Amino acid sequence: MPELPEVETIARGLRKTILGKKIKSIKLSPCRILQNSTVCLSNKLNRQKITQVKRRGKNIILHLSGDDVIIIHLGMTGQLLFLTNKTPFGKHDHIELRFSDNTFLRFSDIRKFGKFKLAKFSPQKKLDDLRELGPEPLEITKDAFIRLLQKRKGKIKTTLLNQRVIAGIGNIYADETLFEAKIHPEEKVCDLGPSRLGKLHQAVRKILKKAIQAGGSSVDDYLNLEGIKGFFQLQHKAYGREGKPCTRCNTKIERIVLSQRSSYFCPKCQKSRGSPPETD
């Protein structure tokens, strides 16, 4: 499931493989992933160069030589693959850009929750798809993070998953982050207090950075551009570890359902304890 570290890994790969290349042709099988008409897409993309590759939350943004951008969201099972040989379209392959040096960028998506969209870019106006996103977790300062979260009413896990609050965190990194910060997923954000929110900010930075270094987590189907797995799943301490011993205290990791998703946590390390008295 591509979250910030996986998407960042892919964006870095794209800069190494397709930056500056010219689109020669495009191949697509119409489906809901495509947000534009196929005719319009082919016409507009032809002969354009990839001038910039960016990431915002879980979105990849390819800037083109005109004032167009391609916005890609991988959903749950979306994959981007860089190919140097012509290989036939499989059942789950949906879009392919062919570059003038006969290399290819292919978008595959088993469950078709991904998005591929061509949009107009202007430096003044934020793109529709990105406007509602909260700040980048690796860019926001500790003070701003605390101020941002203090306003929220819900449970901390649900809040971390909300892209409008903070962008790029999904189920895996929410669980890993809360484990690192020793916070129970069901704890109310407003009960955490500035000191524990500060710890959480630190944990978010630590976990996301380590995950990017490891090339992301390959839980069932994530692969990078070259088709290679990430390594961070080997360092997961909470996610997917129900019944296994906590790496800190040996207590069995528990699983509960929150916002219709699994939440894994250590019942001993991550006790709900409300706001401790603040000394300052």
Next chain:
DNA sequence: GTCGATGTTATCAA
């Protein structure tokens, strides 16, 4: 062969 789990976002209801 059926059913539940997987987890992202848009949309709609409360």
Next chain:
DNA sequence: TTTGATAACATCGA
């Protein structure tokens, strides 16, 4: 305003 449920979709495993 905010939260919660549901649908979109395909595969895997019990």
